[in-house]
Every structure is written in C-alpha cells, then in structure tokens.
Amino acid sequence: MREFLSRKVLDLKPSGIRKFFDVANEIPGVISLGVGEPDFETPYHIREAGIQALQAGKTFYTSNSGLMPLRQAISRYARRKMNLDYDPASQIMVSVGGSEAIDAALRTIINPGDEIIYIEPSFVSYLPCIKMADGIPVPIELKPENNFRLTKEQLEAAITPKTKALFISFPNNPTGAIMEKEDLEALVPVILKHKLLVISDEIYSELTYGKEHVSIASLPGMQDYTIVINGFSKSYAMTGWRLGYALGHPDIIKQMIKVHQFGIMCAPTVSQYAAVEAMENGDNDVLFMRESYNQRRRYLHHELEKMGIPCFLPEGAFYMFPDIREFGMTSEEFALDLLKEEKVAVVPGSAFGDCGEGFVRISYAYSIAELKEALSRIEKYVKKKRGCK
Amino acid sequence: MESHIKEQLLNLLENNSRLTNEELAVLLGITEEEVHNEIAALEEAHIICGYHTLINWDKVNDNDVTAMVELRVTPQGGNGYQELAEQIKQYPQVLTLYLMSGAYDFLVVVKGKTLKEISLFVSSKLASINEVQSTTTHFALTKYKELGVNFGSKKSDERMMMTP
Numbered sequence: 001m002r003e004f005l006s007r008k009v010l011d012l013k014p015s016g017i018r019k020f021f022d023v024a025n026e027i028p029g030v031i032s033l034g035v036g037e038p039d040f041e042t043p044y045h046i047r048e049a050g051i052q053a054l055q056a057g058k059t060f061y062t063s064n065s066g067l068m069p070l071r072q073a074i075s076r077y078a079r080r081k082m083n084l085d086y087d088p089a090s091q092i093m094v095s096v097g098g099s100e101a102i103d104a105a106l107r108t109i110i111n112p113g114d115e116i117i118y119i120e121p122s123f124v125s126y127l128p129c130i131k132m133a134d135g136i137p138v139p140i141e142l143k144p145e146n147n148f149r150l151t152k153e154q155l156e157a158a159i160t161p162k163t164k165a166l167f168i169s170f171p172n173n174p175t176g177a178i179m180e181k182e183d184l185e186a187l188v189p190v191i192l193k194h195k196l197l198v199i200s201d202e203i204y205s206e207l208t209y210g211k212e213h214v215s216i217a218s219l220p221g222m223q224d225y226t227i228v229i230n231g232f233s234k235s236y237a238m239t240g241w242r243l244g245y246a247l248g249h250p251d252i253i254k255q256m257i258k259v260h261q262f263g264i265m266c267a268p269t270v271s272q273y274a275a276v277e278a279m280e281n282g283d284n285d286v287l288f289m290r291e292s293y294n295q296r297r298r299y300l301h302h303e304l305e306k307m308g309i310p311c312f313l314p315e316g317a318f319y320m321f322p323d324i325r326e327f328g329m330t331s332e333e334f335a336l337d338l339l340k341e342e343k344v345a346v347v348p349g350s351a352f353g354d355c356g357e358g359f360v361r362i363s364y365a366y367s368i369a370e371l372k373e374a375l376s377r378i379e380k381y382v383k384k385k386r387g388c389k
Numbered sequence: 390m391e392s393h394i395k396e397q398l399l400n401l402l403e404n405n406s407r408l409t410n411e412e413l414a415v416l417l418g419i420t421e422e423e424v425h426n427e428i429a430a431l432e433e434a435h436i437i438c439g440y441h442t443l444i445n446w447d448k449v450n451d452n453d454v455t456a457m458v459e460l461r462v463t464p465q466g467g468n469g470y471q472e473l474a475e476q477i478k479q480y481p482q483v484l485t486l487y488l489m490s491g492a493y494d495f496l497v498v499v500k501g502k503t504l505k506e507i508s509l510f511v512s513s514k515l516a517s518i519n520e521v522q523s524t525t526t527h528f529a530l531t532k533y534k535e536l537g538v539n540f541g542s543k544k545s546d547e548r549m550m551m552t553p
Contacts, residue, residue, distance in 0.1 A: 015553065017551050017552070017553050020551060021549075021550060021551040024550055024551060025550055030550070032550040032551060034550060034551035034552075035548050035549070035550070035551065035552050036551075036552040036553050037548060037552055039546070039548070123553060124553045125553070173553075291397060294418075295397070295401070295416040295417065296416075298415050298416055298417075298418050299412070299415050299416055302415045345550065345551065347551060351553075368405075368416070369405075
C-alpha cells in the first residue's frame with residue numbers, strides 16, 4: 001500500500017530511539033537509563049483534582065484555547081516567573097503537550113521554502129516537524145567547548161535571506177545545557193537585525209540547578225517576536241496527561257488556535273482542571289522534585305568523573321551527555337555493546353542529530369539506588385573495554 | 390549550615406541511613422567534613438535520634454503482633470501528662486507513645502509475640518497505673534504501609550523503557 005502514502009512522510013527518518021528501544025525491549029533484566037520523563041508520579045493533590053473533575057462530570061470540550069481559569073493561572077505564572085504579561089484572552093493557547101504547540105507553531109509560521117534554524121543535538125521531533133510543515137531545516141551544531149550553548153557567531157553564519165525563525169530549546173534535551181542571560185542577550189541584536197521569529201521550547205524551565213531560568217522572550221524587544229512553548233509534563237510530572245501551552249503575540253496565537261482547533265479541538269478537559277490545581281498549589285512539589293534531580297545530577301556526574309568519562313556538567317533538565325569517543329565505537333555501537341554486555345540501556349547521541357555522534361544520553365530520572373546499580377555495571381563495562389585495549 | 394541543605398540532609402538520611410558521608414557530600418554538593426560536622430551536631434541536639442532499619446517481620450515469623458492502645462487518663466498535679474509519659478515509655482514493649490487530641494489521651498503502640506502477651510501487658514502494666522481510667526486495645530491485622538514505605542511487592546517502573 002506504500003504507493004498511497006505521502007512522500008514527505010515516507011522520507012522522514014524513523015526515530016533512532018525507536019529502533020534501539022525495540023532491541024532493548026527484547027532483553028530481560030535491562031536497567032534503562034533512557035527515559036525522557038520524570039520517575040515521580042503526578043503529585044497526589046493534582047491527581048485528585050483530575051479525579052474530582054471526572055466525578056463532577058467535566059467530560060465535555062473546553063474552549064479551543066483552553067479553560068479560562070487555566071489560561072488565567074498561566075498568565076499569572078508568566079508574570080511571576082518571566083516578568084511578562086500575556087493576556088489570557090488572546091495570547092495563550094493550551095495544547096496537547098508542548099509537542100502539539102511546537103507542531104502548531106511551525107505550521108502557523110512557515111510558508112513553503114522558509115528556512116528554520118534549529119539547534120543540534122536536540123529533541124527528535126524538531127527536524128521532522130519542520131519538514132512536515134514544509135519548512136527547510138537548518139541545523140546549527142552546538143559544541144561541548146561552548147557548553148553546548150548557541151553563540152551569536154554560529155547564528156549569524158546560519159542566517160540567509162530565506163530564514164524565517166530560530167528554534168531554540170533550553171534547558172536542553174539531550175545535553176542538559178542552559179543559556180544564561182548574557183548568552184541570550186548576545187543573540188538578540190542578530191535576531192532583531194534580521195527580523196527573525198523565535199520559537200523557544202522551555203519545557204524544562206523549572207529544572208535548572210543553581211541558576212534561574214531566563215526566557216529569551218523576557219529580554220527587551222523580544223516578547224512580540226517569541227513564541228514561548230512550555231507545559232506541565234516535566235515540571236509537575238504530568239507527561240501522560242498531555243498538556244502544554246504556547247505564549248505569543250495575539251496575531252500569531254490567533255492563527256495557531258486555528259490550526260489547533262481544526263486538528264485537535266481542545267486539550268483534554270480532565271488534564272486542564274488538574275493543571276489549574278498544579279499551578280495554584282504545586283510549588284512545593286516542583287521544589288522537592290528539583291532538589292531530588294539536583295542530588296542525582298551531582299551523584300551521576302561525580303561517578304562519571306571517577307570513571308574518567310568526560311562529561312559536560314549540565315545545569316538543566318535531567319540528562320547527561322557523556323563523551324564516549326575514547327572507546328572507538330559509534331554511539332549506536334557503544335550503546336548496543338553496553339546493552340548486550342552489561343544490560344544497561346542508554347540512548348545513542350546520534351539519535352539527536354549528527355553532531356551527537358560519539359556521545360550517549362543518560363537520564364537521571366531514577367532513584368539514587370537505581371543509578372548506583374546502573375553505574376556499577378557501566379563501570380565494569382568501561383574497565384573491560386579499557387583492559388582489552 | 391543553610392537550613393534548606395540541613396533539611397535535605399535529614400530527608401536523605403531518614404530515607405536511607407546507610408548513605409555514607411562521602412555519598413551525602415556528593416548528593417548535597419558540600420564537603421565530607423561539613424557532612425560529618427553537621428551530623429555530629431544533629432546527633433548532639435537529639436534531632437537525629439537513631440538510625441533504624443524498617444523490617445517487615447510478618448515475612449520472617451508468626452510471632453510479631455502490634456497493637457494500638459488508647460488510654461484515657463486523669464493526670465495528677467501540674468505536670469501530670471509528662472510524668473505519666475515518663476512512666477509509660479520506660480516499658481520496652483512500648484514502641485510509640487503520643488499524647489493525642491480528641492476522645493482519648495495517650496496512643497500507645499505496643500509490640501509483643503502474641504495477642505495474649507499484649508493483653509496481659511496492657512492489663513497488668515498500663516491499666517494498673519493509678520491515673521489510667523480506661524484502656525481500649527486494637528490489634529493490627531494487616532500492615533500495608535509503615536514509615537512511608539509500602540509493604541508488599543515492589544512497584545515496578547511502569548514507564549516505557551525509552552522515550553525521547
């Protein structure tokens with residue numbers, strides 16, 4: 001039946017993670033360090049709010065852009081965290097996860113032939129979504145020497161007359177890198193000079209360690225040009241609830257809502273009610289989870305250093321991106337070998353972009369006890385490989 | 390030490406007292422010496438009162454019975470409750486002793502080998518105290534959760550093994 005299928009879709013490379021997952025799933029007794037979601041269950045009071053909404057019969061559609069109380073809560077959150085005002089009536093769209101907001105944003109701004117600059121290594125969906133929206137993806141390869149941050153030189157070099165937007169995501173999956181205020185400020189003149197839009201995926205904004213997250217939208221002159229994507233999955237451990245949101249200029253949000261309303265109608269109603277509870281009473285939960293991740297981050301990095309595996313110290317999200325080039329294998333070969341020999345699954349860095357080759361992604365969304373066990377197996381593997389050389 | 394680091398230290402130890410000073414130092418981003426000194430200070434101040442291990446005895450043998458005893462008392466003198474508490478907590482069978490608001494005064498958690506042993510303890514040692522007006526003993530039938538830990542099989546990780 002292949003002749004009936006869209007060429008555009010057929011041409012998309014399947015996710016490198018999917019392939020690896022299928023192999024890892026066949027092997028019993030695997031400790032996987034490959035997840036992209038919190039190990040915490042959604043805090044109980046948030047689940048209760050969802051349960052109550054169901055019991056109260058809140059099973060109908062909400063307005064396309066989302067429940068007004070939720071949009072108001074998001075607006076208050078933006079004021080508190082970003083020092084910015086977003087009108088709940090016209091500048092906020094509640095979506096099915098940050099993922100849907102990204103897809104809708106791209107489809108809303110791209111005319112065929114528009115170039116979208118995006119950073120690599122990054123989340124596996126960006127490239128396919130840009131292509132599906134008929135955009136031309138222009139990757140910028142971030143370097144470990146720059147702490148995987150984007151420099152203005154790199155940005156300037158990637159811009160052409162066809163560039164429509166810059167797509168960034170910090171704190172970053174898979175590197176855990178953040179962009180501090182000075183780093184973002186350096187980009188602003190370049191962005192404004194060339195009149196680029198910015199899509200800023202800030203889904204890990206609550207998970208920064210020791211440094212406050214700064215949104216590029218909060219810098220002078222940038223609010224109108226930035227579509228901010230955020231959500232509830234990582235900060236409140238609500239991945240399965242499928243809830244996110246976009247913030248932006250009324251002209252842009254209005255059209256995004258058009259795309260969203262025809263494709264989705266509205267985000268899940270139960271999730272929206274639960275999210276109101278999350279925003280109003282979830283601060284302590286976020287603090288607790290962030291502290292837990294921070295402890296594991298320190299522990300994981302310390303152990304990798306002890307093993308002599310170079311790894312940039314991430315300051316956000318819950319991933320580490322160690323350098324495994326010393327072992328002379330590709331990321332995939334390394335990951336498969338580690339899986340077979342010691343039954344530990346990590347994600348090959350190449351799944352996140354060509355410049356991820358030579359790295360692997362280790363997630364620390366696990367208890368210290370599980371990390372300990374996984375690390376002792378990795379240590380055995382590393383010793384074996386070095387002994388053989 | 391900053392209070393929020395101290396609290397993290399206490400929380401870590403409370404959930405796993407086998408963490409070494411070195412591990413605690415790494416987890417908290419401080420030095421081993423700071424951990425050592427802080428723990429010594431917390432022990433001195435009786436904030437850290439013990440390093441116990443949580444055991445599910447029902448899986449080991451059949452002679453482990455737990456009971457909750459409600460005591461209604463008429464305390465004597467100004468320090469009545471305090472003095473009574475000092476007396477009751479001396480018994481090794483008394484695992485836990487709280488002064489409670491509501492329909493009764495003391496909640497006593499008692500451990501013994503058999504129902505008979507506990508009943509005997511309550512009647513001969515607790516009920517016999519002058520100030521004790523009445524006792525009500527409830528025997529625990531099944532333990533589901535204790536000190537924040539779910540008894541029964543460990544919950545498996547339900548997440549998909551790999552996700553982007």
